[in-house]
Amino acid sequence: MSVIDVLQQRKSVRAYLDKEVPKNTIINILEAAKMSPSGVNMQPFDVCVVSGNKKTTLENKMLELFDKGKKEKMDYQYYPQEWIEPYKSRRKATGLLMYQTLGINKEDKIKQLQQWRKNYQAFGAPVVLYFFIDPILEKGSYLDYGMFLQSIMLTATELGLGCCPMASLAEYPSIVKNELNIAKEKILLCGIALGYEDTNAPINSYKTDRVALEEFTKFYD
């Protein structure tokens, strides 16, 4: 598959088969992704690969708090504090598309919450990669990290796996760091769910669109 094909094929996968991912495949993905560029080759990457009992324990701890309506403060602010256009409409359209696909009414907050809850189980993916960054690093390293994350997702796609980047998996940072023995100063960025796509699941049947090139590009001669 060409890079362009992989870029077009990748999508966020939100239902997985009950099928293990071989450790070697995960290693191959990370070996490829580590070739991503970073400012002065700093390589600010710090990954925990979580599966099996550890994954279940961790998600149960997050769900326990979620079900009690308890929240933790994320280690960093991912989304804007205030939603303005055009981001507000794009966010709304993305949510609507998913709920429409699932036949969930936009007023049905209970079903929406039940669907959101599945985030903390990484949508049933057998593997979750958790990503941390050193707090002394600056915004530049977040650029580097984004490239690394996309490299992981493109490689996974090329190898026939499905994945989903997940900021929701960074919503309970102290639980994740405690369970994985990570220093509490480290910043938990996000997770990536990884596994084999359940191609029969309705939630995997839609594809998000993108704005036209002219909306975000200016050419100067």
Ligand SMILES: Cc1cc2nc3c(=O)[nH]c(=O)nc-3n(C[C@H](O)[C@H](O)[C@H](O)COP(=O)(O)O)c2cc1C
């Ligand atoms: C850093 C990051 C965090 C995300 N967090 C979540 C998440 O917590 N839950 C979720 O269902 N999707 C999450 N997404 C997926 C986005 O909703 C998705 O990428 C977007 O709607 C575009 O769809 P696509 O990935 O299928 O192309 C996240 C995406 C990124 C890049």
